[in-house]
Amino acid sequence: MxxxxxxxxxxxxxxxxxxxxxxxxxxxxxxxxxxxxxxxxxxxxxxxxxxxxxxxxxxxxxxxxxxxxxxxxxxxxxxxxxxxxxxxxxxxxxxxxxxxxxxxxxxxxxxxxxxxxxxxxxxxxxxxxxxxxxxxxxxxxxxxxxxxxxxxIDLNTMPSARYPVRDQSSQTVCCLCCASGPVLTKASTDKSAYVPGESIFVSGTVENNSSRDIIDLTAKLVQMVVYFSTSGHTERRSETMVKVKAPGCGGGQVALMDWSPLLVPPIPPTGPQGCSIIRIEYYVLFEGDITNTPFDAEVRLPVTIGTIPLHQPLYQPSYADPSAVVLNQPSSNASAPPLPPPCYxxxxxxxxxxxxxxxxxxxxxxxxxxxxxxTYNLPASAPTWDPAYPPQQGDTAYPPSGPGYPPVN
Missing domain, CATH: 2.60.40.640 (Immunoglobulin-like)
Structure with a gap:
């Protein structure tokens, strides 16, 4: 200067x-x-x-x-x-x-x-x-x-944090005024809450009963921000944080994404708590790109981004092999190994x-x-439960229904 x-x-x-x-x-x-x-x-x-x-x-x-x-x-x-x-x-x-x-x-x-x-x-x-x-x-x-x-935002205080989010949708693809079979989309995450540095594992299928091709499958972590004005007006904006792709399929076939990881980058947590004019939310968007159509087969799975990771590992569902050595049995926070400190x-x-x-x-x-x-340096490990048999309310390890727990479809 x-x-x-x-x-x-x-x-x-x-x-x-x-x-x-x-x-x-x-x-x-x-x-x-x-x-x-x-x-x-x-x-x-x-x-x-x-x-x-x-x-x-x-x-x-x-x-x-x-x-x-x-x-x-x-x-x-x-x-x-x-x-x-x-x-x-x-x-x-x-x-x-x-x-x-x-x-x-x-x-x-x-x-x-x-x-x-x-x-x-x-x-x-x-x-x-x-x-x-x-x-x-x-x-x-x-x-x-x-x-x-x-x-x-301590994920250990959230009752539903360690349990999967899952949903499904059905769409009918029309061609020349003739409807073909429906496109059935199902998707699940391994948990419902994460911290930066941790991987979100996404599993999903698109059952393509139409005559159109599914070009590919995509899973995205999307940040949706709502802005508020002093006059009460709002503005919504969405941005993809990270994404992963898998192959599609032809008509009459099924496309599969088998627990693909989405590494959560350094991003602000859900909230932000303490601010009333900006609200940040996240969801995983699982979609299949249907050829020559203006829409996709998609499912949205809401997730929470926190700042303190779960102490306990994932649960073991009741249908797992009872003779197997349970390496991820939930334990009390007092006996859980200490977490590494985050870096910023x-x-x-x-x-x-x-x-x-x-x-x-x-x-x-x-x-x-x-x-x-x-941001944490946490080991990435896909869930042990089979996405074809997601936990149901009757499972002994699955939490009871009620406030704070995910719905069972």
């Missing part, structure tokens, strides 16, 4: 780690490097903000309408050096050439806060903003975003440029950022 200002950045203590949780004290310093002395400075100001924002438009021309929503979780301003704008005795101060460091500390409010999130139509951000306050001139600014660990990985898609606030032409450098999410 040309001019007197050679470096202007926020640096956190502890090897510059930028992942925190509610109640943590953020400590660090503002680093400032000047080629020449600056004699037009009133002070060095820093602010900490936690906010959420949604925004989208609908229609066109005179019928175009814009919607937005806002939430603020915390906001605090500090003076690192010099005087505040409200100080009637404030005078211009001089910063000599060379490197300067201005320490700061800030405690994140000890209250439930949502995980950060970035998308085109909305975001949840935690930001440090610093400015060189110059009376009657443009202020120099720098910004840095950081991650706050949101409300944990950058969200899929990597860092993106975050535009500075409009009119701040003196912002130092580009602001590149991606949230970080807890």
């Amino acid at each position: 040309t001019g007197k200002l050679q470096a202007f950045e926020v640096i956190f203590d502890g090897d510059d780690v930028d992942v925190f949780k509610s109640g943590d004290v953020i400590r660090g310093y503002v680093k400032l490097v000047l080629r020449d002395a600056k004699s037009d400075v009133r002070g060095i100001k820093i602010s900490f903000k936690g906010k959420a924002h949604t925004h989208w438009s609908e229609g066109s021309g005179d019928n175009r309408r814009s919607y937005s929503g806002y939430e603020t979780y915390f906001k605090e301003k500090l003076v690192c050096w010099g005087k505040s704008k409200q100080d009637v005795h404030a005078t211009k101060l001089t910063l000599e050439s060379g490197e300067h460091r201005f320490p700061f500390s800030f405690q994140i409010p000890n209250k439930p806060l949502p995980f950060p999130f970035e998308s085109y139509h909305g975001w949840i951000r935690y930001k440090v903003s610093c400015k060189i306050d110059r009376p009657w001139k443009f202020d120099h600014r720098t910004e840095r975003l950081f991650t706050v660990i949101g409300i944990p 990985e950058v969200a899929m898609g990597g860092p993106q440029e975050i535009p500075s606030k409009s009119g701040y032409d003196y912002t130092f450098g580009k602001l590149m950022y991606a949230p970080q999410y807890p």
Whole structure:
């Protein structure tokens, strides 16, 4: 950068780690490097903000309408050096050439806060903003975003987490006004809840009783986000996180996907809890692409993405071989082996440029950022139960029906 200002950045203590949780004290310093002395400075100001924002438009021309929503979780301003704008005795101060460091500390409010999130139509951000306050001139600014660990989602507190989600559908394919046999689609996941770094195993069949070909089978983990405005309007957007394919089949045949894994990437958990203007949901979409038709044979299987994985392994159904050695017998949490701690990985898609606030032409450098999410390195193992004989309500290992348990079709 040309001019007197050679470096202007926020640096956190502890090897510059930028992942925190509610109640943590953020400590660090503002680093400032000047080629020449600056004699037009009133002070060095820093602010900490936690906010959420949604925004989208609908229609066109005179019928175009814009919607937005806002939430603020915390906001605090500090003076690192010099005087505040409200100080009637404030005078211009001089910063000599060379490197300067201005320490700061800030405690994140000890209250439930949502995980950060970035998308085109909305975001949840935690930001440090610093400015060189110059009376009657443009202020120099720098910004840095950081991650706050949101409300944990412990899969062990969910009664249905370890049990499969399954569904089926039937469609009739019409050709020249003559209906052929139905296309029957069935699919199941091995569980109903996962964490990033874990694999979702998907099993499904498409029984093709039509004369059309099934080009291929696809299983996708889909993120569906609902955005809310202050006026009560909503916007829904879906995006595929990861997918896997399997071969299709011809007419009168059956196509099979046999426990194909979908590795959950670093993504935000279901929720986010603590935010009322953004809601994130996930489902596995299993579909067969029917040739020369505008629709697919499909089944949607809702799943939960959490932040703390299951302690207990998968259940053993009652129809399993009773003489076999049960390696995945459920055990109490107290006797379960300790889980490895998560690492915090950058969200899929990597860092993106975050535009500075409009009119701040003196912002130092580009602001590149991606949230970080807890991710586990867990061994991948397909379920032991046979998808042709899914657990039923009569199985001794299957939970009773009721709130929190999956329906039995």
